[in-house]
Amino acid sequence: MLFLTFAKLAAFLALATLSVSTPKTCPKKTSVLVVYDLDLVQRPQDLVSTFRLDPERFNIGFLEYSNKDVFMVHDAKPLYEHVVFLPSLKKAPAAKGITNKHKILEYFNLGGNVLAVGSAEHSVPESVVLFLNEAGIYPAPKGYSLSSFFDKDLPLKNSNLVSKRILSLFDLPAYTGSAALVSNNELVLPILRAPSLSFTAPSDSKALTEDNTWTYGEQGFVAVAFQALNSARAAWVGSLDLATPELLSWVFQERKVLKLQFTKHHKTSEPAEENISLYRIKDEASYSVGVSELQNNVWVPYTPASKDDVLQLSFKMLDPYVRLNLTHVGAVASEKDGSVDTNVFAVNFTIPDHHGMFTFELDYMRECLSFLSDKRVVAVRHLANDEYKRSWDITNAWVYIISASAVVVAWLLFVANFLFLSDDVKKIEEKEKKE
Template sequence: MAIRRALVLPLVLVLLPALISVTRAFSADSPTDRRLLVLVDDLAVRSSHSIYFRSLESRGYDLQFRLADDPKLALQRYGQYLYDGLVLFSPSAKKFGGSVDLTAVLDFVDSGHDLILAADPSASDLIRDIATECGVDFDEDPASVVVDHVGYAVSETNLDHTLIASDDFIQSDVILGSEKIKAPVLFRGIGHSLNPTNTMVVKVLSASPSAYSANPKTRLSKAPSLTGSAISLVSVVQARNNARILICGSLDLFSDRFFKSGVEKFKSLTKHEKSGNEQFAVEISKWVFHERGHLKAINVRHHKVGEVAEPPMYRIKDDLEYSVEIYEWSGTSWKPYVADDVQVQFYMMSPYILKTLSNDQKGLYSASFKVPDVYGVFQFKLEYQRLGYSTLSLSKQIPVRPFRHNEYERFIPAAYPYYGGSFSTMAGFFLFSVVYLYNK
């Protein structure tokens, strides 16, 4: 017995950190990320970007800073992920340490976890490959940066116009918050384009029509590959599993220097004492880490009108009711989600019925309709996709049968002429028979 205890105790001590980390992971009851791994090229980034990191810590995040080439680096242990989100502030990292590599980062996202990636002109092939797998392509020329001779920030040191003041934001209160960002965002870095085959990536901050991507230290020998509003400065991705990704071409965008700096856009009549970088970075991080725009659906029900229990099957032309409760995570609690564009399909190979659900302003959505005059195996399908919100995909299978032989209506009015014709024929035949047999 003593030997068995001696063997079990070290095993418990080894597994205890992993078990504790699992219990702290986000769940359906609290989907906001909490444990963040921040990979940096130099630990000095912790000081140069301290305002951004403090804003995360003040909202309850547990940040762990590690060098990107740390040989003990790992994202999971004993089959369980140690972190809920990954922040890559290591643009020049050519190789991650430990067991972390390109595949490990992509698997991390595929498992439903979130990612923030910030690059700069020194971005390595590894960082570019991660961005490419997420649906964006940085400029192929490693020396290229975004240049704008019209939309640049006025500064004595910004002679090459690579410091851009951009205010072309996405119009989405879910992603950037309901409070409007009044000051332009300072950006110095590399631009990227969106993969046209990837429908899940969205521009959040775009360059102006006068911008282009090139090496400012050399003369242009050919037209730039990225120009105008096609250049995305900051993009976001929401995967099919609701994992969220932020890709930014400027690490300086999150720096204390840009947060505190004033900004004056060229030919603008307004000079802002503080840039919009802090508000932009904080608000978009709330979306990435599921403090905003995360939906859940519960209590999916369907039954015949006037009943409560869910039947094992329906009959054609039955009147039924369908209902579901939808809530939105506010960062601290679940609140009723109110919208007028939630629809349900009664589906078999194709939708036979498409119905918009009405809501009671308290999260309950419902609709009633008649089962179509077609029997087979149907599905209640609810597919809800809206910009900035997590995707809802619900389905419930239910068979639909035809009328039984004793359920058809008898003596329907429409058949009265046929009934009359049948009885008149029989009466006429009887009279003809009597006359024929007994008439001399």
């Protein structure tokens, strides 16, 4: 049998010592920087209880917008895992090392997470707004608030939820805050939609016009998230009331985080030779990955949300020659003698009949989950001179072999007849002439 059964593959993975060793739990503490305006926040320590941040899980730091000497990035490394921007009275604060748009983009591209908090009266600094605009989130200007002529309280309920993967339940009896527009960027994740009869306009506006209205009805959103291709996360909320622990846990990557524990590929006939760099055309190959999900600060086996949600392997040169669904094999431990924390997904396939440089590519992108991406480049060679099938091994060649053999045999019979039977014929002919 050319293919290894998935049962044998699971047993092999369970017994093998993985080349990539990862901890079963993530670090206990991460650093959070809260940037605030002293004119709006008199006691920054109270923000810990407002955000309900656990000091045992976070190292929390506070910084005024007026501080010029603090930076988010040093030597191409983020100094904080998470940064929270609160509303400010100033459009351009003095803390350029924190609020400069390019600095925020650099920090975000290095994997840092950003939370921006708006309000009904104030907004985050303009540079933070420009950063959000780059992602496709367009908060209302300063002084714009969400209102309604039909319900002044503006309650937000589960029916307003757009993505339940970030917020599963929500109930706010009265909302006071702002709203934002969003682009059709696939990486933008709307969380809470504004009520259908609401609008966003200046708080002191006496009449609604096209020029002074930012959003109408359900086109506005009071909470929006964004996840970059490097899985860094950002979110904007129109009020501090929306910065719930469930939302913060998503932004701070405490949940909905996937990890690729290992990637393996090998010839099915040589399972001990893993991650080789050279294959031959028409080889039988096996590819497997181990995926974990972070839950309650512990890595557990990841299970897709539905049967249609599958991981796929692309084996490609320029375009995919092979694209296959990975099948769930079973759960294993990512460490020798460790607890089970990884689900294994695998597939067996035949290398295409084409030589060149190919890539084993896994690209798993699902809404609200961190992205998985892995590429392994290998060479695929053609058959060597002594590896081609002999002619007698090819059934289509049998007719030609038989034909050639028949010609040779006929020619030998003709020669034998000519050499050994010709004298007897001459004697018979001479005898007939004499008579």
